[in-house]
Amino acid sequence: MLAIVCASVFSGQTKLIGDSEKEEFPGAVVVQLILNKQTELVAQIERLLEVHAAIYLNQQSISAAGTETIPPEMYQRLLAGTTAQEQNAAFVTGGKLAQYAAIKNRDGQPVGVLGISMAADEFVQTQQRAVVTLLGIMLACLIGATILGYILAQNIVVPIQTLLAGVQKITSGELTHKIHVRGGDELGTLAAAFNTMAQELHELFETLEERIKAATRELQATLAYMTAILDNMADGLLATDTDGRITRINPAFKAMLRLQSIEMLGKRCDEVLDKDVRELVEATSSGRESYAVMEIGMANERIGKAVATAIYKDAQEPIGSVLLTRDITREKEIDQMKTDFISTVSHELRTPLT
Numbered sequence: 001m002l003a004i005v006c007a008s009v010f011s012g013q014t015k016l017i018g019d020s021e022k023e024e025f026p027g028a029v030v031v032q033l034i035l036n037k038q039t040e041l042v043a044q045i046e047r048l049l050e051v052h053a054a055i056y057l058n059q060q061s062i063s064a065a066g067t068e069t070i071p072p073e074m075y076q077r078l079l080a081g082t083t084a085q086e087q088n089a090a091f092v093t094g095g096k097l098a099q100y101a102a103i104k105n106r107d108g109q110p111v112g113v114l115g116i117s118m119a120a121d122e123f124v125q126t127q128q129r130a131v132v133t134l135l136g137i138m139l140a141c142l143i144g145a146t147i148l149g150y151i152l153a154q155n156i157v158v159p160i161q162t163l164l165a166g167v168q169k170i171t172s173g174e175l176t177h178k179i180h181v182r183g184g185d186e187l188g189t190l191a192a193a194f195n196t197m198a199q200e201l202h203e204l205f206e207t208l209e210e211r212i213k214a215a216t217r218e219l220q221a222t223l224a225y226m227t228a229i230l231d232n233m234a235d236g237l238l239a240t241d242t243d244g245r246i247t248r249i250n251p252a253f254k255a256m257l258r259l260q261s262i263e264m265l266g267k268r269c270d271e272v273l274d275k276d277v278r279e280l281v282e283a284t285s286s287g288r289e290s291y292a293v294m295e296i297g298m299a300n301e302r303i304g305k306a307v308a309t310a311i312y313k314d315a316q317e318p319i320g321s322v323l324l325t326r327d328i329t330r331e332k333e334i335d336q337m338k339t340d341f342i343s344t345v346s347h348e349l350r351t352p353l354t
Contacts, residue, residue: 049116052096055103056113070100070115078102079110095120159187167194175202236304236325239311240285242318244269244278256325258299280308280323287318295328302329 045053054061059075074086078100086100098117102110159181166179175198181191230237236253240246249264262272269281276296283289290310298304308323 045114045116051116051118053114053116056100056115057111062112070113074100075113078113081110156187159191163187163191163194166191170194170198175199175205234326236323238277238281238323238325239320240269240281240323241320242285242287244281244285246272247320253323253325256298256302256304256327277306277323280306281321284308284310284321284323285318287312296325298325298327298329302327303332304328 042053042055045051054070056062056070056075059070059072061069077083078086079102081102084102087098096117097120098115100113100115103112103114105111162181163179166177169177170179177198179191179194181188230248230250233250233252236256237248237250238246238253239248245266245268246264249259251260254260254262254264257273257277259272264272269278273281274296276294280292280294283292287310290312292308294306294308296304296306304325305328306323306325308321310318311320311322313319
């Protein structure tokens with residue numbers, strides 16, 4: 001800085017130290033006695049840099065414009081060449097900021113010190129203005145980031161949340177729900193794909209539901225038809241599971257055993273049926289026997305023939321048994337009449353023959 005200042009201050013007409021008759025030359029050289037104690041250099045430095053300036057020799061200011069003194073230890077260091085520059089700052093009200101540089105002759109030896117200073121208040125004010133400016137920039141950046149975040153949220157986060165909420169509703173079974181995502185970007189394309197998929201699934205489920213309803217109606221009609229057949233059979237029918245619990249019974253069986261007033265479904269055979277019937281059911285429902293026949297006594301002293309058959313799942317695992325009972329009282333009577341007739345004929349023929 002000193003070299004620039006000196007070069008801008010001095011010209012080829014400047015008189016240097018010594019006789020005024022010495023040869024003039026362009027440029028500037030700072031030598032012993034510091035420009036014959038002229039104050040022009042100091043004044044121009046002050047005008048150029050807008051600071052207070054002083055040139056020191058023997059620790060005293062030799063410039064009329066400068067009145068401040070340099071700290072002795074600082075002057076000694078600069079003059080000894082220990083340091084090229086020194087700074088002294090007091091950041092308090094009324095303080096100053098000062099910088100000192102050694103002035104050297106042609107041989108590079110320090111011969112004096114140039115000092116410039118400025119009021120600390122101006123520097124503090126400049127710092128305060130810089131802090132205010134920085135805070136303003138930070139506030140503007142914060143506001144800009146907030147606005148940008150809001151725009152990003154409206155364009156990215158909100159559509160993603162809408163898409164996720166719509167997907168959750170679709171996966172929960174609301175196939176008629178439509179996902180509304182504005183824009184033709186990837187999120188809009190994905191939302192349209194989900195809407196198309198949900199519509200196709202809805203149509204497919206409706207088709208399946210109609211088929212299931214039709215199959216259910218057919219099954220119910222078949223079951224009603226089979227139930228009507230079983231309920232109108234002349235023979236008695238009884239079905240049980242492997243535990244001997246009654247799962248099906250028709251009115252004919254109830255009438256044969258006089259069980260019309262008893263609720264049979266779900267009860268065990270040993271709770272409502274006679275011993276003979278229980279033995280047939282137990283033998284076949286457990287899989288111990290696949291077929292069993294026995295004559296049983298019925299109401300009104302009638303006789304029935306019970307045929308029990310085991311029911312198998314996959315031809316291996318027993319799942320219960322079915323018992324068919326037929327009233328054979330008339331057959332028994334005819335058979336008895338036949339037996340009596342044969343006995344009578346045999347007796348009547350035996351006497352004449354004898």
